[in-house]
């Protein structure tokens with residue numbers, strides 16, 4: 204479902220004429236199969252977010268190829284990426300990214316508004332997804348009136364409303380207390396199991412990482428694997444669950 208091939212990325216820092224290149228990703232190969240949950244764990248600065256931004260088209264890699272759902276998206280223009288993201292990718296963010304002046308319902312239906320769907324159809328679909336995520340009772344609440352866990356669910360409802368086959372999550376429980384964290388991890392597993400959604404989750408939290416069918420560690424821009432000298436760690440981390 205997601206194939207990253209030989210991804211290299213370097214950022215350019217410094218003033219004009221004195222630029223230096225800072226390599227962040229150094230040859231990443233990662234294949235995520237349809238219906239898998241892959242968790243990517245690594246320290247701050249190891250390149251996790253950069254990798255996720257490359258997989259979602261916000262950063263163009265210095266070299267390497269990205270394919271998602273069988274489409275080579277590496278050379279897509281910004282417009283093509285925007286269209287592709289709408290159809291294929293949902294996002295779960297640490298800070299929820301809800302619009303404060305809109306209710307939970309309005310936040311959820313926003314992608315349908317942008318698609319020009321009539322109000323009746325929007326209401327039906329948004330209500331259905333809010334019910335599925337157990338937050339229909341809060342539809343008329345503004346984000347400031349919701350708990351962190353409820354806000355995260357509204358964010359996920361908005362991400363799922365266009366039925367993307369893939370969810371990309373960046374520290375999804377980073378702003379949640381342990382009870383809400385547990386509930387969110389269960390929700391992500393349910394979405395995977397019952398709806399076949401493929402998940403790539405980046406985190407520095409072992410508990411979040413543990414919901415992966417596979418967990419990969421990223422270190423200094425490389426994935427830990429037998430080929431680059433961390434065979435023991437790789438065996439410990441790459442746990443394939445039935």
Ligand SMILES: Nc1ncnc2c1ncn2[C@@H]1O[C@H](COP(=O)(O)OP(=O)(O)OP(=O)(O)O)[C@@H](O)[C@H]1O
Nearest residue numbers: 214215216227245246247248249250251252253254
């Ligand atoms: N736009 C940018 N310009 C220059 N350097 C950047 C940029 N974005 C990230 N970096 C650098 O690239 C490295 C990897 O950053 P990245 O955000 O991918 O790491 P991360 O593993 O996601 O870290 P964290 O867990 O703290 O979010 C860091 O050293 C960071 O300072």
